[in-house]
Amino acid sequence: MSTLVxxxxxxxxxxxxxxxxxxxxxxxxxxxxxxxxLCPLCGNHHVxxxxxxxxxxxQPHQRTGAWREL
Numbered sequence: 001m002s003t004l005v006x007x008x009x010x011x012x013x014x015x016x017x018x019x020x021x022x023x024x025x026x027x028x029x030x031x032x033x034x035x036x037x038l039c040p041l042c043g044n045h046h047v048x049x050x051x052x053x054x055x056x057x058x059q060p061h062q063r064t065g066a067w068r069e070l
Contacts, residue, residue: 002055010042014056021055 001020
């Protein structure tokens with residue numbers, strides 16, 4: 001699964017939504033849903049369509065069943 005990410009229009013930095021999506025044929029094929037998110041970076045509410053974001057591949061330590069050494 002990949003995490004849905006948007007870009008904060010105020011800071012320009014990526015916002016991890018915490019939504020994990022399994023898509024094999026691209027984010028544009030997901031239902032056209034609109035999300036309203038309270039941005040942790042700037043404190044404003046942003047409204048996006050899912051197709052406006054991108055999918056971030058999980059890091060090896062984030063994969064299910066993987067152990068992370070500290």
